[in-house]
Amino acid sequence: MRILILEDDPLISEHLQGGLLAAGFEVDACAHGEIALEQALKGHYDVLVLDIVVPGLSGLDLVSRLREAGSPVPVLFLTAKGSMEDRLAGLGKGDDYVVKPYSLAEVIARVQALLRRGTPVVSSGVQVADLVWDPLQRRISRGGQKLDLTPKEYAMLCLLLENCGQVVTRSQIMQGVWGDQEVTERNALDVQISRLRLKVDGPYPQKLIRTLRGLGVILEAHEPGE
Amino acid sequence: MSRANKSLARQLQLSFALMAFVVIGSFAVIMNVMLERTLEREDALVMEAQAGYLLRVLQEGQEPSEEGMPRPEKSEWQVLQGDRVFKGSHGMARIPDLPWERVLLDGAPLEWERESSTYSMLRRRTSTGELRMVMDRSHEGQLLSAFRRTLWLASLAATAVAALLSWVVSRRGLRPLSNIAERTAAVRPGGTFDPLNPDDFPAELGQLVSVLNSAFARLQEAIQRLDQMASEVAHELRTPLQHIRSSVESLALKQQPVSPEHLGGVLEACEGLQSLVDSMLLLAQTEDPRSVFTMRSVDVSALLQDTYDFFEGLAEEQQVSIQVEAPVGIECLGHGTLLRRAVHNLMANALRATPLGGSIWLRAGQDGHGVFLDVEDGGTGFSEDVLQRLGSRWVRGPGSVGHGLGLAIVMGIARMHQGRIDILRSPRGGALVRLHLPSRPV
Numbered sequence: 001m002r003i004l005i006l007e008d009d010p011l012i013s014e015h016l017q018g019g020l021l022a023a024g025f026e027v028d029a030c031a032h033g034e035i036a037l038e039q040a041l042k043g044h045y046d047v048l049v050l051d052i053v054v055p056g057l058s059g060l061d062l063v064s065r066l067r068e069a070g071s072p073v074p075v076l077f078l079t080a081k082g083s084m085e086d087r088l089a090g091l092g093k094g095d096d097y098v099v100k101p102y103s104l105a106e107v108i109a110r111v112q113a114l115l116r117r118g119t120p121v122v123s124s125g126v127q128v129a130d131l132v133w134d135p136l137q138r139r140i141s142r143g144g145q146k147l148d149l150t151p152k153e154y155a156m157l158c159l160l161l162e163n164c165g166q167v168v169t170r171s172q173i174m175q176g177v178w179g180d181q182e183v184t185e186r187n188a189l190d191v192q193i194s195r196l197r198l199k200v201d202g203p204y205p206q207k208l209i210r211t212l213r214g215l216g217v218i219l220e221a222h223e224p225g226e
Numbered sequence: 227m228s229r230a231n232k233s234l235a236r237q238l239q240l241s242f243a244l245m246a247f248v249v250i251g252s253f254a255v256i257m258n259v260m261l262e263r264t265l266e267r268e269d270a271l272v273m274e275a276q277a278g279y280l281l282r283v284l285q286e287g288q289e290p291s292e293e294g295m296p297r298p299e300k301s302e303w304q305v306l307q308g309d310r311v312f313k314g315s316h317g318m319a320r321i322p323d324l325p326w327e328r329v330l331l332d333g334a335p336l337e338w339e340r341e342s343s344t345y346s347m348l349r350r351r352t353s354t355g356e357l358r359m360v361m362d363r364s365h366e367g368q369l370l371s372a373f374r375r376t377l378w379l380a381s382l383a384a385t386a387v388a389a390l391l392s393w394v395v396s397r398r399g400l401r402p403l404s405n406i407a408e409r410t411a412a413v414r415p416g417g418t419f420d421p422l423n424p425d426d427f428p429a430e431l432g433q434l435v436s437v438l439n440s441a442f443a444r445l446q447e448a449i450q451r452l453d454q455m456a457s458e459v460a461h462e463l464r465t466p467l468q469h470i471r472s473s474v475e476s477l478a479l480k481q482q483p484v485s486p487e488h489l490g491g492v493l494e495a496c497e498g499l500q501s502l503v504d505s506m507l508l509l510a511q512t513e514d515p516r517s518v519f520t521m522r523s524v525d526v527s528a529l530l531q532d533t534y535d536f537f538e539g540l541a542e543e544q545q546v547s548i549q550v551e552a553p554v555g556i557e558c559l560g561h562g563t564l565l566r567r568a569v570h571n572l573m574a575n576a577l578r579a580t581p582l583g584g585s586i587w588l589r590a591g592q593d594g595h596g597v598f599l600d601v602e603d604g605g606t607g608f609s610e611d612v613l614q615r616l617g618s619r620w621v622r623g624p625g626s627v628g629h630g631l632g633l634a635i636v637m638g639i640a641r642m643h644q645g646r647i648d649i650l651r652s653p654r655g656g657a658l659v660r661l662h663l664p665s666r667p668v
Contacts, residue, residue: 101500103493152535178536180563182504184570186497191539212486214493 001115004043005029006036006050006059007078016049019104020111033057037065040073047114048075049107063095074114078102099181105215106169113163126161129206129221133161142200152177153196160209160219169216193217235396239389246388247381254377261373265366269346272297273335273361277350284352300361307355321360331356402427406435413442415449462502469495505631508567512638519642523666524560526590526597527552533569533588537577545582546604552590558597558663560643568639571632572601572659579605579657596645596665602658607651636661
């Protein structure tokens with residue numbers, strides 16, 4: 001998977017490149033809008049990660065030009081809080097944004113989510129250890145026992161299952177379950193997560209949901225005692 | 227120089243001088259005319275009296291005498307019989323050659339000018355011929371000229387004096403303004419400002435002084451608030467910064483092994499910083515009239531249900547129950563994300579204020595003005611002291627562990643929606659915060 005980064009701050013760019021490389025992506029980076037457009041048009045990128053305010057063409061103009069040229073490549077925007085959220089929220093499907101200062105985990109999680117969009121992996125269901133998700137029946141069971149989940153818990157667990165094996169940040173959970181990225185009251189969200197954990201992992205020796213301090217939540221299969 | 231920048235003193239000076247010139251000049255013109263008419267009338271009366279005397283004496287066949295004739299020095303006279311001069315003053319020859327045919331016999335005197343002299347001519351019928359009288363009025367013209375000259379000089383002098391006086395008066399009158407300017411120029415941010423005493427200034431400037439005093443007091447208060455905010459921000463930032471610094475330093479010095487737990491602490495400190503910065507930015511946005519937000523129809527009942535879903539777990543942990551009373555279908559015009567933030571802030575405050583076993587009520591409804599949205603806690607309500615300062619930044623309610631920006635943000639969001647919040651005491655004794663919002667236009 002190839003990613004193009006447009007970021008004019010060298011330190012941030014280096015940090016992003018390192019993080020995305022470590023996550024297994026091929027990464028190109030540039031610091032100038034016009035050059036990025038040229039590269040995006042001739043290179044075959046799977047996702048573009050664009051800062052909005054950069055020398056030359058702005059990130060938003062770059063995307064307009066790309067769309068005019070018929071490129072459907074999904075874009076993740078890096079934006080300052082409040083300034084562009086409204087406009088970015090109304091972007092076409094296939095695009096997303098993170099608010100500065102963002103965490104690397106957030107960027108990686110959203111890049112992975114963008115890559116998965118359009119691929120109907122979930123319609124056929126997902127199984128992690130003995131946790132089974134049947135999307136058609138809207139049913140999640142563990143060890144053959146149906147889990148009794150509230151609609152919000154169901155949505156949260158679906159999000160974790162869709163991103164199985166990857167960190168899901170709190171703001172991703174807020175966006176996916178409550179419709180907006182902003183974590184208004186962290187304690188309340190943490191209680192929701194811990195209640196979900198209790199329902200999913202409580203009686204079972206194999207714990208599937210883990211909270212990674214400062215990063216988010218991950219759902220993955222671990223052997224008991226691992 | 228633009229019109230607005232003209233000197234007030236100079237304008238006053240010019241106005242006063244012009245006014246003095248016009249008033250005294252008009253007075254001079256009137257005086258001149260009146261004097262001229264009076265002299266004319268007096269001369270006409272003298273001539274009539276002289277003519278009367280001469281006609282009477284001639285009819286009686288006597289000789290006119292200097293003693294008998296009133297004011298004999300003023301006129302010359304002749305009596306004509308046919309083409310011959312029969313009698314006359316001073317040997318009959320001193321009467322100038324004038325156009326007598328223009329003077330009406332037995333009519334009013336006629337004025338005539340010749341060789342820079344003015345004459346008044348009169349004709350009267352006698353039993354044998356006619357009496358011609360002439361009065362040289364040149365000396366009166368000279369008298370009038372001298373009078374006019376004096377009046378003009380007086381007008382000019384009065385104008386100059388008025389200009390000078392107005393300059394002195396305006397300088398004195400404007401001096402308090404200079405005082406105000408000097409005192410104002412000395413005002414410095416962060417410095418102290420001694421209010422000006424309105425009683426030290428003329429009544430007309432007293433109001434200006436009072437207005438300036440209160441404007442400076444407000445500015446000073448704003449500067450103090452900014453100073454306080456800067457120090458609060460610094461204080462709030464210090465703790466997470468210290469966590470980050472200590473953790474990273476100990477890692478750099480290899481005092482501790484790099485562990486996810488350790489790094490997670492650093493990340494959490496970063497989150498704390500981010501949350502504070504985000505709150506401050508949001509607050510600034512809500513107070514910036516240039517901020518533009520797209521308003522849409524927001525389902526208030528769904529918003530309250532969503533808030534319940536989000537907080538219900540935390541409330542249950544704290545053994546607090548949440549009651550939602552919102553009829554379906556209540557909608558307002560607003561920004562969904564901001565309203566959600568406002569209600570979440572109120573709810574978080576309510577949870578902190580409500581003791582174990584207490585209840586929180588979330589209510590929505592409609593009144594004549596629009597939509598209202600209540601968050602009522604089961605606490606003890608705000609004390610008067612806190613109530614006074616609530617909504618200011620960095621004021622924490624009882625039990626709050628937040629930054630103290632929450633309610634200020636809610637107020638800002640209400641303002642952005644052309645709404646407002648009321649902070650009341652509920653009948654159950656807790657705090658009741660009511661958010662008023664405009665209804666969705668039909």
